Amino acid sequence: MKNQRKIDRCLNCGRSLPDFENYCPDCGQENKDQKVPVGVFLEELITSLFSFDGKFIRTLGVFLFKPGTLTRSFNSGQRKKYTHPIRLYLIFSLFYFFIIGFIIPKDMVDRILTSREISASEEIQQEIEDKISESEREELTKLQQAVIKEIPNTNPDHSDSVANTLSWKELRFLSIDPEVSVETFSDTLEKSAYAFDLGFSAEKRRAFIANSNLFVSQSVKNLPLMMLVLLPIFALFVHVLYSKRQHFYIENLILGFHLHAFAYALYGLVILINHTFSIQNNWLAEIAFVLVTTYAYVAILRLFKQHWFRTLIKFWVLGIGYFLVLLAGMGLELYLSLLLL
Incomplete structure (x- = not known):
C-alpha cells in the first residue's frame, strides 16, 4: 500500500x-x-485502531493475567513494548458499549412498564384482540380514544378513576395524539399511575412519554462519553488516597485506563454469553464482579506496594466513593438525555 x-x-x-x-x-x-478514496481512508482508520499485531497479542496476555504490570511498565518509560493504554481502553470500551447497544431493546421502557401491567384479565383481553379482524381492531381503538378524550368533561371522581386505570400504552397513545391538548394530557398524566415532575414542563413530560424509545437510545449513546468524563475523577480519588507517594496524577490516570478496559472486556464478554445462550441466572455476572474487583485490588497492591490490609481499606474507600460518583453520573446522564429529547 x-x-x-x-x-x-x-x-x-x-x-x-x-x-x-x-x-x-x-x-x-x-x-x-x-x-485517497473513502474506502482506503476507512480501511486505514480501522487498521490503525484494531490491528492485532504481535504487540497487541503480547499486551493481551499481560493485560488479562498480570494486574498492574502494564501500568507499571508504561509509567516506568516502556512506551513501545505494549499497546498504548488509551488505545487499549478504546478497543474494549467500544466492544462493551457495542454489546450494550446491540442487546438493549429500543422499546425497553415500554416493555418494562407494560410487563408490570399484565394481569390475567388483560391476557384474556389480548387473546380476544388477536382474534378480531383489523377493521374491528381499528373501530375498538377509535372507541377507546373517544372515551379517553371525554375524561376531562366527566364527573371529577369518575375522571380520576378512569385516569388511574390508564395503561402505559394508552398514555403513550394520548401523548402522540395531536388532537389532545397539552393541558388535557398534563391533567390526565397527573391523575395516572405514571405521574412525575422532576422540574420539567408539561411539554417536556409529554415529549418523554411520546419518545421513551428515543430516550433509551440517546442514553445508551451517551454512556461512553459519561464514563470517559468520570475516568479522571477515578484517577483523582487514587491520587488523594496515595498523596504521600511520589507519583504524578497522570500515572493514576493510566491505571484508570487499564482497570476500566479490563472491566469492559470481562463484563462485555459476560453480557454477550448470557444473551447468546439465554442464561437467566446472574451467576456469571457475580463471578465477573468478583474477578474485576480482585483484579483492581491486586493491581493497586502491586503498584503502590503498601501492606495488604492498608491497601484493602483504601481500596474499599475508593470503591464506595467511585460507586457514588457513578450513580450521580448515571442520574445526571439520564437527566441530560431527557432534556435533549
Missing part, C-alpha cells in the same frame, strides 16, 4: 523525493499521497 501511494515530491515543503524515501529529509512528513 505504501509503495503504491508514494509521490515524487513532498506535499508539505515541496522537496523532490526519490522513490526509496519513506519520509521527507527536510520536514519529516511521510512520503505518501494523502488524497
